[in-house]
Amino acid sequence: MEKRYNPEAVERKWQEFWEREKLFKVEVDRSLQKYYVLEMFPYPSGSLHMGHVRNYCIGDVVARFKMMRGYNVIHPMGWDAFGMPAENAAIKHGVHPAVWTMRNIREMRRQLKRLGYSYDWDRELATCHPEYYRWEQWLFLRMMEKGLVYRKKSIVNYCEPCRTVLANEQVEAGACWRCGTSVVQREQEGWFFKITQYAQELLDWCDKLTGWPERVLTMQRNWIGRSEGARILFPLGNGDSAIEVFTTRPDTLYGATFMSLAPEHPLCLELSRGTSQEESVRDFVNRVLTQDWDARTGEEAEKEGVFTGAYCVNPLTGRKMPIWVANFVLYDYGTGAVMAVPAHDQRDFEFAKKYGLDIVVVIQPDGEKLSPETMTEAYVEQGILVNSGEFDGTGNAEAMKAISEKLAAERKGGPTVNYRIRDWGISRQRYWGAPIPIVHCPDCGAVPTPDEDLPVVLPTDIEFPQSGRSPLPDLDWWVNVPCPRCKKPARRETDTMDTFVESSWYFDRYACPRYDKGIIDKEAVGYWLPVDQYIGGIEHAILHLLYSRFFTKVLRDLKIKESDEPFTNLLTQGMVIKDGAKMSKSKGNVVDPEELVGRYGADTVRLFCLFASPPERDLDWTAEGVEGAYRFLNRVWNLVQQHKDRKIAPDEGSYSERARAIRRVTHRTIKRVSEDIENRFHFNTAIAAVMEMTNELMKVTSQEADQAPDVAEALMEALRIVAALLSPFVPHIAEELWEALGGDPGMVRIPWPVFDPAFLTEDEILIVVQVNGKKRGEIRAPVDAAEDLVRETALAEPNVRKYVEGKTLRKAVYVPGRILNLVVG
RNA sequence: GCCUGAGUGGUGGAAUAGGUAGACACAAGGGACUUAAAAUCCCUUGGGGCAUGUCCCCGUACCGGUUCGACUCCGGUCUCAGGCACCA
Numbered sequence: 001m002e003k004r005y006n007p008e009a010v011e012r013k014w015q016e017f018w019e020r021e022k023l024f025k026v027e028v029d030r031s032l033q034k035y036y037v038l039e040m041f042p043y044p045s046g047s048l049h050m051g052h053v054r055n056y057c058i059g060d061v062v063a064r065f066k067m068m069r070g071y072n073v074i075h076p077m078g079w080d081a082f083g084m085p086a087e088n089a090a091i092k093h094g095v096h097p098a099v100w101t102m103r104n105i106r107e108m109r110r111q112l113k114r115l116g117y118s119y120d121w122d123r124e125l126a127t128c129h130p131e132y133y134r135w136e137q138w139l140f141l142r143m144m145e146k147g148l149v150y151r152k153k154s155i156v157n158y159c160e161p162c163r164t165v166l167a168n169e170q171v172e173a174g175a176c177w178r179c180g181t182s183v184v185q186r187e188q189e190g191w192f193f194k195i196t197q198y199a200q201e202l203l204d205w206c207d208k209l210t211g212w213p214e215r216v217l218t219m220q221r222n223w224i225g226r227s228e229g230a231r232i233l234f235p236l237g238n239g240d241s242a243i244e245v246f247t248t249r250p251d252t253l254y255g256a257t258f259m260s261l262a263p264e265h266p267l268c269l270e271l272s273r274g275t276s277q278e279e280s281v282r283d284f285v286n287r288v289l290t291q292d293w294d295a296r297t298g299e300e301a302e303k304e305g306v307f308t309g310a311y312c313v314n315p316l317t318g319r320k321m322p323i324w325v326a327n328f329v330l331y332d333y334g335t336g337a338v339m340a341v342p343a344h345d346q347r348d349f350e351f352a353k354k355y356g357l358d359i360v361v362v363i364q365p366d367g368e369k370l371s372p373e374t375m376t377e378a379y380v381e382q383g384i385l386v387n388s389g390e391f392d393g394t395g396n397a398e399a400m401k402a403i404s405e406k407l408a409a410e411r412k413g414g415p416t417v418n419y420r421i422r423d424w425g426i427s428r429q430r431y432w433g434a435p436i437p438i439v440h441c442p443d444c445g446a447v448p449t450p451d452e453d454l455p456v457v458l459p460t461d462i463e464f465p466q467s468g469r470s471p472l473p474d475l476d477w478w479v480n481v482p483c484p485r486c487k488k489p490a491r492r493e494t495d496t497m498d499t500f501v502e503s504s505w506y507f508d509r510y511a512c513p514r515y516d517k518g519i520i521d522k523e524a525v526g527y528w529l530p531v532d533q534y535i536g537g538i539e540h541a542i543l544h545l546l547y548s549r550f551f552t553k554v555l556r557d558l559k560i561k562e563s564d565e566p567f568t569n570l571l572t573q574g575m576v577i578k579d580g581a582k583m584s585k586s587k588g589n590v591v592d593p594e595e596l597v598g599r600y601g602a603d604t605v606r607l608f609c610l611f612a613s614p615p616e617r618d619l620d621w622t623a624e625g626v627e628g629a630y631r632f633l634n635r636v637w638n639l640v641q642q643h644k645d646r647k648i649a650p651d652e653g654s655y656s657e658r659a660r661a662i663r664r665v666t667h668r669t670i671k672r673v674s675e676d677i678e679n680r681f682h683f684n685t686a687i688a689a690v691m692e693m694t695n696e697l698m699k700v701t702s703q704e705a706d707q708a709p710d711v712a713e714a715l716m717e718a719l720r721i722v723a724a725l726l727s728p729f730v731p732h733i734a735e736e737l738w739e740a741l742g743g744d745p746g747m748v749r750i751p752w753p754v755f756d757p758a759f760l761t762e763d764e765i766l767i768v769v770q771v772n773g774k775k776r777g778e779i780r781a782p783v784d785a786a787e788d789l790v791r792e793t794a795l796a797e798p799n800v801r802k803y804v805e806g807k808t809l810r811k812a813v814y815v816p817g818r819i820l821n822l823v824v825g
Numbered sequence: 826g827c828c829u830g831a832g833u834g835g836u837g838g839a840a841u842a843g844g845u846a847g848a849c850a851c852a853a854g855g856g857a858c859u860u861a862a863a864a865u866c867c868c869u870u871g872g873g874g875c876a877u878g879u880c881c882c883c884g885u886a887c888c889g890g891u892u893c894g895a896c897u898c899c900g901g902u903c904u905c906a907g908g909c910a911c912c913a
Contacts, residue, residue: 172908173909173910213829213830214829214830215828215829215830215907215908216829218828218829218908218909219828219829219907219908219909221828222827222828222829222908222909222910223908223909225909225912227912227913229913245913246912246913247913248912248913249913260913297910297911301911303911326911327911328911328913329911329913330911330912330913332912333912333913334912334913337913338913339913340913341913345913346911347911347913348913418912418913420912538907538908541908542908611837611838611849611850612837612838612850612851613837613838614838617831617838618906619837620836620837620838622836622837622851622852624836624850624851624852625836625837625850625851627851628850628851629850631865632850634864634865635865638865675841676841679841680841682839682841684837684838684839684849684850685838685839685840685841685848685849687849687850688838688839688848688849688850689848689849690849691848691849691850692848692849695849698866766845768844768845770844770845770893770894772893772894773892773893773894774894775845776879777879778845778879797879798879799878799879799880810893811893812893813844813893813894815844815894818844818845819844819845819894821844821893821894822893823893823894
């Protein structure tokens with residue numbers, strides 16, 4: 001151990017030691033309890049940012065702590081290596097996406113290693129590797145066989161700058177999740193995963209994911225958007241077809257006076273054809289569909305519509321209802337058609353007022369009489385049915401059920417459940433992604449690539465076009481293949497898969513990254529999965545976390561995996577903030593982890609990330625705070641330096657009060673740190689506890705330790721404990737201190753310290769004395785003092801007596817060992 | 826508008842089961858060491874008061890309630906952040 005703390009030397013020494021000893025390599029061992037800790041793998045953008053560092057520091061503490069607790073800990077790392085930045089770099093710098101990606105992985109791996117994380121690097125994987133996506137293609141084909149993959153033409157979200165289609169989950173407030181540009185609607189054919197088939201299960205399991213933050217579950221529940229109601233068929237004028245609607249208010253059916261269709265609905269043009277309305281409908285539909293998202297859905301967007309010229313019939317009243325096209329009806333939700341009940345729906349009310357459509361009140365509030373002429377807004381609350389035939393006088397809650405049942409009995413609809421979630425569109429018109437293993441044959445249609453031909457390797461021997469267009473469709477040698485079924489000339493699918501597909505199952509593959517007999521080794525996955533602790537940013541609350549849950553359920557139903565859910569516990573860490581804003585290049589407030597590690601060492605960076613705030617909150621980056629972390633490490637270093645060569649006298653068996661006090665603080669700290677890590681992941685308070693302990697130990701002078709062997713012994717024990725308790729947070733310096741204090745290297749192999757309750761007990765404790773709830777003094781009393789004695793001692797306190805004297809003691813509340821409250825009056 | 830969080834010193838944050846509010850750290854101020862500076866160490870540090878104390882009053886966004894006792898529980902209000910947002 002050098003005299004002065006030199007992080008660079010210490011860190012190099014221990015990183016080499018860990019690597020040489022293969023300290024973090026793990027294998028399946030059924031005699032040991034497994035623990036799977038995982039941080040969301042990074043996109044290899046080229047450099048690590050503070051968000052990554054924070055994420056991985058949190059995971060590393062958990063991993064190292066669990067290792068010391070004796071678990072067989074798997075802690076893997078890899079690369080979410082497909083994606084558009086690689087293509088953008090190709091356009092900008094003329095580098096091949098594969099070359100760019102590999103170079104970035106190399107660089108980021110080096111940066112990660114420099115931070116000393118406890119990864120089992122033998123399990124590293126990159127999703128752009130054919131041996132990875134090969135199994136993804138294989139799974140695609142199994143899902144296809146199960147009917148979980150299908151192809152359809154639909155209106156999709158298209159991002160112009162990214163030149164590709166986006167899934168609903170990837171559109172945030174009408175804009176592309178990646179580049180922020182408003183998406184446009186486009187009709188396009190593509191591949192879909194049938195996530196809707198699992199909507200109910202995904203929702204139900206939200207209640208069982210007790211280890212997940214409530215807000216993530218809420219976001220998922222909202223996204224799935226289950227609502228109960230009824231489907232109702234409204235026959236068209238011609239009598240042989242009908243418009244189906246979904247409504248949550250079947251109780252208001254008698255008040256449905258017209259019908260509204262989404263502009264995207266094919267019936268709009270169909271129904272108006274040949275009527276006098278044909279032209280205005282076409283104009284209206286064209287106008288709305290070419291509007292951008294903001295103009296259509298923004299606050300100031302007005303509700304407008306056009307009559308189609310056609311009518312349908314209210315199935316219960318027989319009323320002839322005009323069919324309108326309305327800009328506020330969503331094609332994506334329900335059936336894209338809405339029965340309009342202007343008296344009891346605010347949008348329908350405004351629409352009816354604007355266009356002079358009929359308003360019929362069918363729900364009357366208690367003790368009030370609504371009439372269409374005097375209403376200024378829709379009545380949406382509870383009430384009693386009127387104008388509703390046989391249902392008049394029924395409460396509307398009851399009527400919902402009754403009317404649904406009547407519809408079902410008459411085959412005009414019936415109760416149903418509707419979900420907001422749509423199927424996951426996975427086709428991307430991009431190059432740098434996993435090829436979809438399909439061949440399009442003019443005769444046989446979309447034909448799966450046979451398993452034995454997998455992987456369908458993404459050709460890398462290409463010139464990447466400056467236009468940004470995917471080179472795949474122009475790659476004749478690759479595209480033109482015989483149909484696997486009829487052998488006639490056919491064309492390969494040139495869309496690639498959404499990169500969220502790769503990240504939906506990578507955690508399974510970590511259990512057996514080199515397995516080549518199947519997608520996963522059931523044995524290994526059965527042992528390691530599910531992930532016990534998953535850690536990452538909240539930004540994936542819906543996207544990645546929902547898709548991964550879906551994949552786990554699919555794999556389970558394919559009998560490949562046993563778990564119902566991928567992640568038992570989820571921790572969503574906050575952002576890294578500097579000067580009040582998220583770190584970003586445009587704000588110019590980014591801090592480069594590399595530079596910091598160079599200046600202070602990895603341990604200081606790690607310590608600051610963990611100490612500045614609890615993981616789920618945002619972390620405010622300050623240069624002064626980093627300095628503080630560095631100072632603390634130096635203090636600990638110097639403290640150990642001061643005492644390390646101290647010889648410990650043999651145990652005398654009796655301890656002075658001084659030695660007992662050192663033991664007490666030591667064991668109290670073990671307790672605090674253990675509980676803070678184990679129960680709450682509150683590393684900031686865990687570190688604070690060690691700081692307090694260190695502050696206490698610094699008060700022990702060398703002279704004092706020289707003279708009292710029992711103090712020296714307690715002090716040496718304490719210093720070893722400090723090193724042990726710090727080791728998950730700042731592993732390099734901890735190893736160095738531990739070694740200097742005579743410990744064996746490789747601290748993740750030593751057991752985590754256990755506190756001895758016997759050392760925590762004190763003979764005398766501090767009891768706060770309150771009079772009428774206000775603190776008036778404190779007294780010392782034996783730990784097991786009876787209430788009477790405590791009360792007597794308290795009353796003897798001058799300051800307490802001042803408030804009690806001359807008054808009657810009405811009540812005394814004594815919380816043993818804590819507080820005595822005297823109520824006087 | 827709806828949902829979910831969160832509001833505590835100059836700052837980041839602590840108070841785990843209702844029991845001393847402000848642990849730990851940063852910043853600031855003062856002191857020691859030094860020719861000097863840096864580094865290090867020590868002291869002070871929520872606001873106010875005076876009688877300077879084991880002192881008093883106020884104080885955890887705001888108003889009210891429960892309780893011997895509330896940052897903590899309950900009701901209401903406000904603000905901020907995030908998510909969803911014409912969802913029929």
